[in-house]
Amino acid sequence: MTNKIKNYAKGHRGITRMTYVMGTILSLVTIMAFALHEDEKPFVASKKIVVVKDSVASVAAFHKVYKVLMSPRCMNCHPSGDIPLQGDDSHLHTMNPQRGVEGKGLYAMKCANCHQPTNTPGKNTPPGNPNWHLPPANMKMVFQGRSPYQLAKQLVNPKQNGNKDLKKLIEHADDGLVLAGWNPGEGRTLPPMSHAEFKKAWITWLTTGAYAPKAK
Amino acid sequence: MISLNVNDQNFEIDADPDMPLLWAIRDLIGLTGTKFGCGVAQCGACVVHLNGEAVRSCVTKVSRAAGQNVLTIEGLSKNNDHPLQIAWNEENVPQCGYCHSGQIMSAAVLLREKPNPSDADIDMAMAGNICRCGTYPRIRKAIHMAAELSKKGGITK
Numbered sequence: 001m002t003n004k005i006k007n008y009a010k011g012h013r014g015i016t017r018m019t020y021v022m023g024t025i026l027s028l029v030t031i032m033a034f035a036l037h038e039d040e041k042p043f044v045a046s047k048k049i050v051v052v053k054d055s056v057a058s059v060a061a062f063h064k065v066y067k068v069l070m071s072p073r074c075m076n077c078h079p080s081g082d083i084p085l086q087g088d089d090s091h092l093h094t095m096n097p098q099r100g101v102e103g104k105g106l107y108a109m110k111c112a113n114c115h116q117p118t119n120t121p122g123k124n125t126p127p128g129n130p131n132w133h134l135p136p137a138n139m140k141m142v143f144q145g146r147s148p149y150q151l152a153k154q155l156v157n158p159k160q161n162g163n164k165d166l167k168k169l170i171e172h173a174d175d176g177l178v179l180a181g182w183n184p185g186e187g188r189t190l191p192p193m194s195h196a197e198f199k200k201a202w203i204t205w206l207t208t209g210a211y212a213p214k215a216k
Numbered sequence: 217m218i219s220l221n222v223n224d225q226n227f228e229i230d231a232d233p234d235m236p237l238l239w240a241i242r243d244l245i246g247l248t249g250t251k252f253g254c255g256v257a258q259c260g261a262c263v264v265h266l267n268g269e270a271v272r273s274c275v276t277k278v279s280r281a282a283g284q285n286v287l288t289i290e291g292l293s294k295n296n297d298h299p300l301q302i303a304w305n306e307e308n309v310p311q312c313g314y315c316h317s318g319q320i321m322s323a324a325v326l327l328r329e330k331p332n333p334s335d336a337d338i339d340m341a342m343a344g345n346i347c348r349c350g351t352y353p354r355i356r357k358a359i360h361m362a363a364e365l366s367k368k369g370g371i372t373k
Contacts, residue, residue, distance in 0.1 A: 095343045095344040096343050107322075107325055107326045107329055107337070107341035108263070108270035108325045108326055108341045108342070109341060113263075113269060113272060114257040114272050114275065116277065116280065125256045125257070
């Protein structure tokens with residue numbers, strides 16, 4: 001009996017110790033998760049992306065995403081034709097530069113001939129980025145003219161989105177050319193929300209199931 | 217000091233890294249064949265080759281060209297006998313002439329990448345080079361002639 005009590009007491013102390021250790025670990029994980037959240041990098045830091053399906057939240061997030069993607073700063077380089085668009089009214093780019101096979105222009109009309117690694121000073125001068133280009137000819141990734149339903153479907157189809165899986169799609173929010181949309185050079189409007197808001201909506205859409213709004 | 221290789225010659229220039237390449241070429245190196253037109257990459261008068269590509273030197277910072285190879289109209293051929301220069305002369309292409317160093321430098325990239333261009337190819341390649349005199353039909357004709365000439369002699373630039 002005495003031995004049983006001792007064993008029970010030993011076991012009880014073991015459980016208490018384990019609970020304490022587990023609690024400490026959980027607290028640390030929570031603190032780390034919070035820290036990552038503060039840095040807005042939880043999905044990049046985490047190797048495993050957790051998708052919790054929620055069609056209502058997903059569609060609501062996509063409507064925000066759609067507003068940004070259809071703004072001139074994004075859509076102008078995702079035209080339905082082979083000539084980029086230009087300006088806040090998304091007119092055809094003056095001089096009619098062509099997409100070319102790689103999306104970098106043709107002959108004497110290559111993007112980087114005018115578009116420098118950085119924005120050129122002055123109003124409506126060529127905006128700059130070291131990687132300025134359109135999507136390539138074999139995967140045009142058209143935004144222009146796409147309905148919310150069509151664009152949502154297209155964005156998650158690797159055969160239409162540049163072979164991107166969920167992880168790459170999430171990372172794409174921080175792509176240099178995407179970020180350039182929020183540094184468009186003088187004389188151009190910004191997308192309709194901040195990059196942080198866009199990224200949040202983008203990740204929310206993707207991690208709640210990437211639901212497409214209903215086709216109309 | 218910034219090192220530039222222009223027309224196969226090395227230059228050390230004392231310039232602000234943000235200076236337009238055009239100013240370095242014209243004012244510091246003294247090659248004035250390349251012209252200033254609009255200053256905002258809209259007209260093509262200032263086209264030079266940077267590592268073989270037809271960049272607009274009015275918006276290209278000299279820092280982008282540091283240590284790279286620049287080719288201007290003066291270096292396109294040793295004796296003004298590049299097929300494009302011969303064709304330009306034969307067809308009497310220029311009127312005032314101001315835009316034509318840029319026109320020829322753009323056409324040189326076209327012929328290098330498309331040795332036998334169609335009218336559509338020429339239009340696509342040359343749409344960014346504006347000519348106020350409207351010499352476009354003669355430019356097109358001269359590019360076709362240069363393509364023929366280059367079949368015989370070849371184009372190196």
